[in-house]
Amino acid sequence: MNIGNQIAGQAQTRRLIADGVIKLKPYCEVCGAVENTQEYWFDTPVKIHPHHYNGYHDVYHIWSVCRSCNRHLVNCHDGQFQTPEQARIFIFGGDWQLKAKTLLLSRIYGEIEKNVRQIEALCQRNAHLKNQVHLLQTENCQQDGKKNPESEGK
Numbered sequence: 001m002n003i004g005n006q007i008a009g010q011a012q013t014r015r016l017i018a019d020g021v022i023k024l025k026p027y028c029e030v031c032g033a034v035e036n037t038q039e040y041w042f043d044t045p046v047k048i049h050p051h052h053y054n055g056y057h058d059v060y061h062i063w064s065v066c067r068s069c070n071r072h073l074v075n076c077h078d079g080q081f082q083t084p085e086q087a088r089i090f091i092f093g094g095d096w097q098l099k100a101k102t103l104l105l106s107r108i109y110g111e112i113e114k115n116v117r118q119i120e121a122l123c124q125r126n127a128h129l130k131n132q133v134h135l136l137q138t139e140n141c142q143q144d145g146k147k148n149p150e151s152e153g154k
């Protein structure tokens with residue numbers, strides 16, 4: 001591979017992206033990882049990069065891929081894969097559906113955990129408000145008792 005062509009092609013694609021001619025998708029077209037989220041097999045939030053699947057000279061033909069898939073596809077720039085599905089099977093083999101399901105599950109678990117934390121915070125807030133209401137009611141009763149001693153018998 002000609003390293004000069006690679007650098008030139010990457011720079012040209014970066015310019016096309018910056019100019020809005022090419023738009024990266026907000027997810028990896030190969031594994032489905034969503035940009036800026038914390039997928040279970042990543043240490044850091046997902047970043048999406050352009051992958052020149054048809055050669056660096058072909059600056060318009062790119063896939064949006066995560067760093068992990070980009071690393072797997074480091075020697076796959078010469079048009080041997082023409083669809084993200086082909087690249088997915090190359091990287092994940094026959095297990096890619098299992099991986100996709102695991103990914104989906106981890107997302108759902110993440111959502112559930114977030115909801116549980118919100119519910120816990122709301123319960124605490126509720127308990128605090130109930131406590132305040134109770135204190136105010138007690139104060140009111142005491143003041144009413146002082147103002148209207150005759151009403152106590154009602």
Ligand SMILES: [Zn+2]
Nearest residue numbers: 028031066069
């Ligand atoms: Zn990926």
